[in-house]
Amino acid sequence: MKKHSKPKVAFFDFTDCEGCQLQFANMGSALLELTELVDIVNFREIMSEAGEDYEVAFIEGSITTDNDVKRIKRIREKAKAIISLGACATIGGVNGIKNRSPLELAKQRVYGDKADTVNTIKTMPVHEVVKVDYFINGCPVYIPEVISVVKCVLMGKPYIVPNYAVCVECKMNENVCRYEKDQECLGPVTRAGCNSWCINYGNKCYGCRGLVDNPASAGQKDILLKYGITLDDILQRFTLYNDSMGEKYDKDLKQ
Amino acid sequence: MKYAVIKKEDLNKWFEYLKKKARLYAPKKKENLYVFRPVKEVSEICLDYIPTVLPPKKYYFPQKEKLLKFSVQPFKTAKAIEEFEEFILLAVHTCDIAGIQCMDVVFRDGPEDPNYLNRKEKMTIIGIECLKYCDDKANCASMANHVPRGGYDLMMVDIDEKFILHINSEKGERLVKGVAYIKEASDKDMACLEHAREEKKKIFKEEFKASLSEVYESFDNNFNAKVWEDVGRRCVACGNCTAVCPTCYCFDVLDDMDLSLNEGLRYRIWNSCQMDDFAKVAGGEDFRKGRDLRQRHRYYRKFKYPVDKFNRYFCTGCGRCTRTCMAKISLIETVNALVEENAVSKKNTATAA
Structure with missing residues (x-):
């Protein structure tokens, strides 16, 4: 078998509960098999190192602040492939509730008289800000689908999310x-x-x-x-x- | 011996015997419905049931079926399954046996489908004849599948304290031969069977407004009928109707690599003409974009195309598509509406002439 050069993989989270990363960490023996194929360089739920040299970025969470926008754009510049992981990243998820009311009102409700000190923008899925190459939907993500997507990434194939019910x-x-x-x-x-x-x-x-x-x-x-x-x-x-x-x-x- | 009898009190003993002979699948209660399942305890078997959620086709045409093992380097392919196991389908309704006969026609049509035939070879079918309607969704009498018409190894018919067993094959005979409590049917038993069939004629009536040949004519003459607009408006393309149909056999083939990225399996998986992307081709052209066209296609694949190709209707009358449809699209109502449209258009043509 041809030896693949192991791509470096990083995980980043934005506005979310980190539950989808937890699903990944809980994958069991498949996670060990995966580490034969990829180098995980940044994944704060399972390791203390935080490498900044990576080719594949898993993004968990939705984009909800100006700082998030800057941060995701920086990641996009570095990563060859971006994978939206979970409901928050792919469709906005639970955080989207903010978009139902005017932003100022939402801020008042949550932060009261400190509202002025908080920067927040409307909740956006990742692909509204930067180009996303792969989507893994779900809250939390479904591990067999995660594995299918990872294999597609490694083989350079697109992953088609089903368009049926x-x-x-x-x-x-x-x-x-x-x-x-x-x-x-x-x-x-x-x-x-x-x-x-x-x-x-x-x-x-x-x-x-x-x-x-x-x-x-x-x-x-x-x-x-x-x-x-x-x-x-x-x-x-x-x-x-x-x-x-x-x-x-x-x-x-x-x- | 052509007909045998078994006392009801001996049934469970016989089912235990069958279980030892081969893997036994039978209907079992699931919530408020029924499903075919491997029999663990014979007490779970339901002989009186309405058609299961999925037909038994899942055992001879599984939802996701391994076709081939392969490796990339060195390039090698091999059978995915070396040996298929013997199995018995117990208490299959005559409508579902008709479904198996349809699949047989399709998969034996050249080029033969070895994946189906491998399983079919190992299959023994023990049918059970319905003496009353399962519910008002079935149209088995119109399709003439409410009575046994072959395609089984044994057929069970309830005659009060006993079941008559019609022995229709050597395979079937082997399952009753030498079993002490299964006896040859007497003249009296045969008279009971005759009586049950006579009673049945009073219960089962053709559910369509017209004969099958008129139904066929209605499909043949009214491709652009209005009824499809209505059906298409109500359909949400969930694909339930095709998944539960005993004669829907469309599939997709996909290769799935394991994590070595060198070895993998080729699968086939059920597919459905009701899905949005089913008839989409390279370039983005979609031959059946609307749900109206997709539903029409499904009906034509039951009442017109297979009749032309195989001289066989591919609706078995089991009523599953009607039962499972959340939008309550009824096959009987749809066919009747089409028959009516045909009558109107015929009358108009006659008047114009």
Whole structure:
């Protein structure tokens, strides 16, 4: 086998809970296999060194301050490949809730009379600021998908995030539909790739991977009505992860 | 021996016996629905069930199936699976047996598909005849699949205290031969079977408004029917209908490297004409962009194209697509609407002439 030169890999986090990096660190034996293929030079959850010489950068978290913007642009200049890791980085995630109210009001609510001392901007997924080469959706990321993406990076192949609904994978797993159980589930509008992870374990889909490109709003509304769910109900569910894209989704669903 | 009988009290004993013969798959309750699963305890087997979430096709055409092992350096390929195991599908409805017959036609059509045939060879089918409707979603009588029409090794029919077993193959015969509590059916048993079938005629009625040949004609003459607009508007392209269909066989093939980046596996994985990117080709052209066109395609793949190609309808009447559709798109209603459109357009043509 041809010896690959080991690419240097760094992990950086912005506004997030670091849970996706934790998933990575918790990968088990696959992580050891990965270290045969890559040099991890910067990953503060698992090591104390913080190398600044890297080719591949995993970015966790959303961009929410002017400083974040400067920092991510510096990373982009160095890295050959940028990988958005997790819901915050790919779609804004939970932090997107800030975008629902005017920035000044949000600041007041959180910081009270210290609001003036805080720099904050609207929540943005990473690709709104710099070019992103690979997307790993999910809150947290799904390890089999992480491994698939890493292999694509190493082989220089693009990774195509599925553009069909979670239902497709859910049905292959032969789950009983959540709607059969009178639960509202975001599977029909949410991008697959997680192997219907939550539903396999008896939960429902919370839409952490974002909407499919073409969510069929007319049909979707019919379905919600039939099951006695209002559009506001579902939009509320959707804002948990997708508020930074709120305007787009409002438009898609409310048209 | 062509027909045998087994007392209901002996059934579990026989199922234990079958379990020892080969891997046994049977319907089992899952939440409020049913699924085929490997049998651990024979007490879990449900003989009275409505069609399972997925048809048994997952055992002869798995959702994700290994096709080939390969290495890059040195370049080598090998069979992904050396040996396939014997298995028995127990209590398969006649609609699902029709589904297996359809798959057989497709995968035996040249070039034959060895991946399917390897599994099919190891499969024994024990059917069970429905004596009542599972629910109002099924259209098995219109498709004439509510009665056994071959394609099985054994067929079980409930005649009160006993089950009649129709022995339809050598494979089937081997599973009843020499079993002390399975006896040859008497004339009285056969009369019971006759009676059950007569009773059944009173229950099962054609669900479509028209005969199958009229249904075919409606598909043939009304490619641009209005009904697809309505269906397309309601569809959300979740792909449930194609995943649960016993005769949908589209797949994608993908290579997956392991972490050595030198060795890998080639898989095939179910694919669906309902997905957004299914009919997209290089250059971005999409031959079935709208959900209306994709749904129409699905129906034509059941009621028109396979009839022309294989002289066989590829709808089995199991009703799964209707049952699973969140948008409540009903196959019976859709076909009936198309038949009506056909009648109207025929009348208009006649008037114009």
